[in-house]
Every structure is written in structure tokens, then in C-alpha cells.
Amino acid sequence: MVKLLFGVSDTEECRRAIKTIINIFGSQDKVALTLLHVTPEVLVYAESGIVDYGTIENIEKEKSNEILDEFEKTFEKEGLKCEKILKTGNPIDVVLEIADQYDLLVIGASESSLLHRIFSSHQNSFINSSPIPVLVAK
Template sequence: MKKLLFGVSDTQECKQAINTIIHLFGNQEDIQLTLLHVLPDSLVYAESGMVDYGAIQDDEMQQSHILLESFAKDFEQKGITCEKILKTGNPIDVVLEIADNYDLLIIGASESSLLHRIFNSHQNSFVNSSPIPVLVAK
């Protein structure tokens, strides 16, 4: 059985990668697909001392669960069942920490703007640091 790890984020490129994954792996019965979303550690800068950090974190967790469910639903409509994992921390560290348990890491291509690629893309870090092959899907 081939184990695939798909790093899920709320970007258009990541959502478009669903079709690539379905096209490449959708007809194979020996595929196990795991969806992983990493919620970065929250930094909240409050101007007043009255901030409910628990409520902010709960809202972010709820939105992350909704995101994972949305991706899983898209795959399940095509007959692919998924395991869902939600973790918090540095996305690169978390993905690389569990990557050894999989055969292939799939990530969505970086957003198309040059500034986003230079300052906010994890794509190169995944490709350069991954202990397993990486598929950058569009």
C-alpha cells in the first residue's frame, strides 16, 4: 500500500492540487491518503489587556477542521477516503516530523505572486528538507 501525505492549506493552488491527486492516484486501490493541516502557533498582539486567547484559538481550530472536512469531502466524492490530521506548530517542522511514515509528500504549488514566493513560501523548504519524494501539484 502506498501512503500519501497531502499538506493542506487554504490557498487556491492547494485546492487545485485535488484534481491532480485524483487524476494520478484516484483509480488505485492500494492508496492511503492522509490530509494534514498545520495551524501555525498563534501570535496575538493586543492593544488592551482584554483578549480571550482561548476563544481566538478555538475559532482557528474550528476553521481548520472545516478546511480539512472540505478537502476530505472533495476526495470522498471521487471515491477516495482520507485520514485527517490537524496539528499546531511550524508547518515545515510538523510535516517533516511525520513524513517518514509516508511514501510521498504532496504539496500545492506556491501562490503565483513573486512576493509570496520570496517571502512566504514553504515549498522550497519542503522540497529541500523532505526525507521522502515530494510532488508539487498544480
């Protein structure tokens, strides 16, 4: 059985990667797909006034679960069952922490904006640090 880890984020590039996964792996019974979404830790600064940390954390968790559910439903329509994992932390650290349990890491290509590539892209970090092969899907 091929175990795929798909790093899910709320981007069009990541949504386009769904088609790539389906085209390559289809609805094969020998594929175990895990969807992983990592939310950053919620930081609350003292200058911001009185803030309910728990409420902010719950809102972020709810948004993250909606993203995972959206991806899961899309794959299930194509006959591909998946497991969902939601974690909090640095996306690179979290993905690399569990990557060795899988055969292939799938990520969506970074957004095309030059500024986004320079300042926000995790793509190169995943590729350079991953203990398993990485498929960058466009």
C-alpha cells in the same frame, strides 16, 4: 499500499492539487491518503488588551477543521477515503516531523505572486528538507 501525505492549506493552488492526486492515484484501494493541516500558534501580545486566548484558539481550530472537511468531502466524492490530521506549529517542522511515515508528500505549488514566493513560500523548504519524495502539484 502507497501512503500519501497531502499538506492542505486554504489556497486555490492547494485545491487544484486535488485534481492532480485524483488523476494520478484515482480511487485505488492501494492508496492511503492523509490530509494534514497545520495552524500557526496563536500569539497574543500584551499591547492588544484583554483577549481570550482560548476563544481565538477555538476559532482557528474551527476554521482548520472546516478546511480539512472540505478537502475530505471532495476526495470522498471521487471514491478516495482519507484520514485527517490537524496540528499546531510551524508547517515545515510539523510536516517534516511525520513525513518519514509516508511514501510521498504532496503539496500545492506556491502562489504565483513574486512577493508571495519570496516571503511566504514553504515549497522550497519542503523539497530541500523532505526525507521522502515531494510532488508539487499545480
